[in-house]
Amino acid sequence: MDRRTFIKGTGVAGIAGLAGCTGGPTQEATESATDTPTDSGGDMEDTETETTTESGPAANVGMVYALGGLGDKSFNDAAKRGVVQAEEELGIAYAEVQPEASEEFPQFQRRYAQSTDPNYDLVCCIGxxxxxxxxETAPGFSDQNFMLVDxxxxxxxxxxxxxxxEEGSFQVGHLAGLMTTRSFDAGSGETQSDSTNVGFVGGVDAPLIRKFQAGFEAGVNYANSDVDVSTAYAGxxxxxxxxxxxxxxMYQSGADIVYHAAGATGLGVFQAAKEQGKYAIGVDSDQSLTEPNFADVIMASMVKRVETPVYESIENVVNDDFNGGSTTTLGLEEDGVACVYGDQLGSAIxxxxxxxxxxxxxxxISGDIDVPTEPQ
Known part of the structure; x- marks a missing residue:
């Protein structure tokens, strides 16, 4: 199946169907090769001005976000930062969709791949x-470039x-294990020196999220083997x-620090921390900045720089150096993950x-500490 060949039943009308999901390509976008796809950030005029020249954008990129969508102040928003950076620095244009169920992933991937007006030089699949x-999609569109995160x-x-x-999660687990056993009072929370309990909240129980749990538990245990970790998944x-x-x-059962790897579900963790006068640890983005209303209880965040592969993959396409067939791994050494202290609380630690x-x-990084990828 050649994406540059008109596919009966999935031409302009098919691509226009994406407009039903927030930020999908509009019919207007498919009718002119130089039109800029819809930006769900609501600033289409600026996007057209900045990325469209007489010869068109440097590349057209389709973004298919993970479940939970934009506005999670975490994973998807980090991916969007990458494509926005590429828009500003490389002169690309992009369209984006926010699937509401996993069953929608194939249709959105295919519709971007089938589009002929514009041709999408890269389809970013987040999550x-x-x-x-x-x-299933990629083999059917052999001339379409895709990138996949996670x-x-x-x-x-x-x-x-x-x-x-797991490496970044070990770091924030180590922090939590050290802090929960001492008296600490800053912002709107506090810890007690006699506390021996911290918590982990996952989104969906899946191998990837269990890596967060495994690293966190190992880090807590490294700090103090007497500290218990309560774990639960929100689904x-x-x-x-x-x-x-x-x-x-968890807080009412004695935990004074809770780490979440749960996307937008984590907002509830921050709300609970503030109400209970305890602390939380964010994920993916520096959530003391993306969730400023809770900066006084966000001790740190396990930053996962999803924007890096998004930008890098787009840059590779623009430079005609697409790295298809490869797998790039980003850890502490590559600065792909990191423990970042909270904007308000970091100076008090x-x-x-x-x-x-x-x-x-x-x-x-040196290999002296081996971090598990499965909970022990």
């Missing part, structure tokens, strides 16, 4: 849940990017009410704690 869909599809037209989430990346209920139960966390970072 591990797109793996099975892309494994999973691997072994096809020559797919550039894969994965992270060592969703977009259910803040469930996240709040789980975290509230004791220096000896920061020094200890810095030491384990070097230990992980």
């Amino acid at each position: 591990f849940a797109q793996q099975s869909a892309l494994a 999973a691997v599809v072994d096809e020559p037209n797919v550039a894969n990017y994965v992270f060592r989430e 969703s990346f977009s259910d803040s009410a469930q996240g709040k209920e789980i975290a509230t139960s 004791p220096q000896d704690v920061k020094d200890a966390v810095a030491e384990t970072r070097e230990g992980i």
Whole structure:
């Protein structure tokens, strides 16, 4: 199937169907090769001015986001930062869709691949849940470039990017284990020196999220083997009410720091931390900045720089150097993940704690500390 060949029933009308999902290509966008695809950020005029020249944009990129969508202040928003950076620095144009169910992944991947006006030079598939869909889509569109974040599809037209989430999670676990056993009072939370309990809230129970759990638990244990880790999964990346209920139960059971790897569900963790006068650890983005209303309880974030592979893959396409068939792994050494202290609370964290966390970072990079990828 050649994406540059008109596919009966999936031409302008088929691509226009994407407009029903937030930010999808509009019919107007498919009718002119020089039109800029819809930007769900609501600033289409600026996008056209900045990315469209007489010869058109440097590349057209289709973004298929993970479940939970934009506005999660975490994973998807980090991916969007990458494509916006490419828009500003490389002169590309992009369209984006936010699937509401995993069953929608194949149709959105195919519709971008089938588009002839414009031709999409790259389709970015964000999140591990797109793996099975892309494994079926990619072979049918051999001349279409795809990139995939958080999973691997072994096809020559797919550039894969994965992270060592367990390494960054070890770092924030080490921090939590050190802080929960001392008295600390800053912002709107506090810890008690007699506390021996911290928590982990996952979104969907999947191998990728268990890597976050495994690293966090290992880091806590490295700090103090007497500290217990309570764990629970919300079953969703977009259910803040469930996240709040789980975290509230953990705080009321004695945890004074809770780490989440749950997308928009994590907002509920922050809400619970503030109400209970405890602390939380964010994920993917520096959530003390993306969720400023809770900066006074966000001790740190396990930043996962999803924007890096998005930008890099687009840059490769623009430079005619697409790395299809490869897998790039990003960990602490590559600065793909990191423990980033909270914007408001970071300066209050004791220096000896920061020094200890810095030491384990070097230990992980050197191989002296082995971080598990499965909970023990």
